[in-house]
Amino acid sequence: MFVHKVVVPVAAMVIFLLFWEALVWAMGWPNYKMASPSDLWPAYVKYADLFVINSWQTLWRTVAGLGLAIIFGTLLGMVMGFSRIMREALYPLLVGFNAVPKATVVPIVALMFVGAHDFNTVLIAFMISFFPIAVSVSIGLSTLEPEYRDILAALGASKVTIFWKIALPKTLPEFFGALKVSVTLAFIGTNLMEIVSPHGRGLGALFDSGKTNSDYPLMFAVLIALAALGILLYYVVIALEKALAGWAVRD
């Protein structure tokens, strides 16, 4: 268990870093083309407090956006899952909304709410990540076999009871499937805004300052920090899934 869950992934990570180091060394790439892992370490040491502050900025705004996406996506999914009319009305709108590349929305939002940087960032993280959740919840609810409803409805149970006792738990596996996608998307949203919007907050801004100062190891160091945060968030979702929908996992 320990070997599979910890040793194997860590070993893979180490091999990857060694390979990266070796590749940069063998190709003789200069720093501005490709920094190697050994260049990153000094960057982390030098900017340690900046990394801590900005990682926290990125993290909390991503989680806030994702939290809103979960609440709004679930409510929207419920509305579409329970009412066919709402489903037919909202689906095209939603698909169209999702099709708009968020990179084009970022400058618009940044202009719309000038100065409200936290708000902007959370908004983009939210906008980019609620779609999978809404779709999965609506599909989960609308494909609930009538018998599942009937075992409780036949006893006079209310719609709310049926939702809490059956529909909601039954959609949890799909919900978590979507959440794994959304958590990555929210992260991308946060970073888009941080890079574009000139407020100097978050890992995206740190990346941007690395770019301005031609500090290439810093830019790569930010990328790796982002990856680490992404992995952290992803595994939080996995842990939640295990706790709440572990019954659906067969191993």
Next chain:
Amino acid sequence: MSDAPLIDIKNVTHTFQTKSGPLQVLDDLNISVREGGFCAVVGPSGCGKSTLTRLVAGLLKPDEGEVWLHGERVKSPRSTVGMAFQNPVLLEWRTILQNVMLPMEIVPTKTTKKQQEERARYLLALVGLEGFEDKRPSELSGGMRQRASLCRSLVHQPDVLILDEPFGALDAFTREDLWQTMHKVKEKEPFTGLLITHDLRESIFLADQVVVLSGRPARAQYVLDVPMDGPRDLEHLYTHEAAEMLTILRHQIEIAQGRAPVGSPAEPA
């Protein structure tokens, strides 16, 4: 109230509005079942049998006619009804015991949690699922899941049990096992039963009255009284009387399907 039927379906007509226009499924249907009786309903596929169960359970309202249970007109679902389907619909996130106890979370009872659990365990033992209380549904065979589903439909002591092809997806041996379990359960748990089935042998083995429905829209085309009472064993299915009843029912089904004229060839002399 000795003579009044416990389940009384009176002149029920029902039509669904579908995309391709109205679809009438039940036409002036009459069925009554006495208290403690067990009525099997057979009929061609798609004639409206499941619709009938949903009407009796109060999940649907008939366009015309009335359904009465226990001398009261059914207007909405009521907790004195238990239901089981071909699909056992056990909740995968609950153990077997928790699945069986589900109805008691809905139906108001005066019993304590402990008494409820005892009742669920008692029923599970009755159908032969002792020792499986803490298993997940996916760890059980199809027949065992159906047994658990049966326990769930009975746990809140309903006086009407509605079964919609509960054994339809099981193999022949498992099905015969469950028939015998049904008799055992019926002996201990008093209920009035309405059983939908495709299996004529099942209908005469379990029920004391078999109603043959016509093709859609369904009417009660033929009613057969099964002159056997109480528990029976499988040998009964191979007696002369059983063979005669099966012949009659088979012929009635052929008429309902439109494959035989409304004549007399197979009717007993």
